[in-house]
Amino acid sequence: MIPVTKPFLPPKEEYNELISGIWKRGWLTNMGPLANELEATLQKHLQVNHLLYVTNGTIALQMAIKALGLKGEILTTPFSFIATTSSIVWENCTPVFVDIDEQSLNIDAAKIEAAITENTTAILATHVYGNPCDVIAIEKIANKHNLKVIYDGAHAFGVKVHGKSIFEYGDISTCSLHATKLYHSIEGGFVVTNDKELSQKLAKIRNFGFDGPESFAELGINGKNSEYHAAMGLVNYKHIEAIHNKRKKLTEAYLTNLQGLAAVTPIWHSEASKNYAYFPLVFETEEFMLKCIDVLKENEIFARRYFYPSLANSLPYLDPISLKVTDAIAKRVLCLPLYFKLSNKEVNVICEVLLSIKN
Numbered sequence: 001m002i003p004v005t006k007p008f009l010p011p012k013e014e015y016n017e018l019i020s021g022i023w024k025r026g027w028l029t030n031m032g033p034l035a036n037e038l039e040a041t042l043q044k045h046l047q048v049n050h051l052l053y054v055t056n057g058t059i060a061l062q063m064a065i066k067a068l069g070l071k072g073e074i075l076t077t078p079f080s081f082i083a084t085t086s087s088i089v090w091e092n093c094t095p096v097f098v099d100i101d102e103q104s105l106n107i108d109a110a111k112i113e114a115a116i117t118e119n120t121t122a123i124l125a126t127h128v129y130g131n132p133c134d135v136i137a138i139e140k141i142a143n144k145h146n147l148k149v150i151y152d153g154a155h156a157f158g159v160k161v162h163g164k165s166i167f168e169y170g171d172i173s174t175c176s177l178h179a180t181k182l183y184h185s186i187e188g189g190f191v192v193t194n195d196k197e198l199s200q201k202l203a204k205i206r207n208f209g210f211d212g213p214e215s216f217a218e219l220g221i222n223g224k225n226s227e228y229h230a231a232m233g234l235v236n237y238k239h240i241e242a243i244h245n246k247r248k249k250l251t252e253a254y255l256t257n258l259q260g261l262a263a264v265t266p267i268w269h270s271e272a273s274k275n276y277a278y279f280p281l282v283f284e285t286e287e288f289m290l291k292c293i294d295v296l297k298e299n300e301i302f303a304r305r306y307f308y309p310s311l312a313n314s315l316p317y318l319d320p321i322s323l324k325v326t327d328a329i330a331k332r333v334l335c336l337p338l339y340f341k342l343s344n345k346e347v348n349v350i351c352e353v354l355l356s357i358k359n
């Protein structure tokens with residue numbers, strides 16, 4: 001059986017070693033030494049100014065919206081994981097969906113201005129599959145209309161664009177370190193900002209709003225993460241290069257072998273590095289794609305329709321709207337298996353199966 005993804009697991013001894021330290025110290029959570037070490041490690045690795053390690057990528061988004069004091073309408077993408085939209089609704093704001101660009105599959109910057117109203121306060125965009133949004137155009141629009149920008153960078157760990165970390169863009173960028181992600185700490189996530197004061201505010205929000213043992217500065221939440229999760233993050237960090245290289249190799253094998261298949265990959269940002277977080281294909285027709293899913297399944301290979309359906313017309317708590325490009329793409333997109341333990345041989349088998357299917 002080949003699943004669409006498998007979490008990376010480091011050698012058990014490496015994890016056990018850090019766990020022994022936790023036992024000795026008796027410090028299990030609340031900004032412990034491992035959580036602080038992970039924060040410093042990631043901050044240095046990503047070359048960002050202020051990074052806070054949190055419980056997961058969803059709380060990271062909610063904390064970002066809260067910290068920026070957003071109200072009213074937030075312009076966002078319908079082509080993302082549910083947490084991008086649900087966080088906006090959870091924070092009592094209104095998501096306003098802007099259609100996506102059919103090449104990058106990210107929010108179409110050229111369509112943002114038309115969606116701005118007097119109630120718009122921010123743009124929340126996802127770097128889909130780790131492919132950077134048009135960060136320059138979005139920054140220009142945000143400056144012109146006095147809007148805040150949050151980037152959901154859950155897929156974008158390690159990506160650089162225009163020579164710097166993707167997490168440097170926007171007022172706040174978030175990431176998920178969930179087990180299914182490229183680099184993970186089982187559950188986990190982080191928020192990044194260039195603004196020191198905003199970072200201090202986020203730190204208080206993460207810890208119930210505490211401003212000292214007996215005083216509160218903010219409305220807060222519990223966004224802390226544990227020493228056990230941080231330990232996994234630190235151990236997995238040592239394998240980041242190996243993970244990257246393996247995924248790169250597998251992606252290249254897919255690309256070489258799948259020539260001739262009636263499907264294309266999204267167009268990557270021309271000034272960005274890649275992290276090989278996913279292997280998405282946009283098929284020429286939904287009919288052919290569904291056939292491919294079935295035949296792959298018969299061969300015990302499980303691809304995933306990611307992201308389908310469009311968030312703009314599938315949520316019970318929002319009025320459905322149709323968006324031309326999103327609707328057309330979402331029903332034709334499929335992510336093929338991609339994970340560290342996947343072998344070149346298995347990729348070859350997946351490709352052979354796909355190429356044997358008649359369009």
Ligand SMILES: *Cc1c(COP(=O)(O)O)cnc(C)c1O
Pocket residue numbers: 056057058059080081083084126152154155176177178188189
């Ligand atoms: C995974 C993911 C999230 C949520 O992250 P969690 O850590 O699972 O809460 C948010 N946005 C996107 C785009 C994701 O893929």
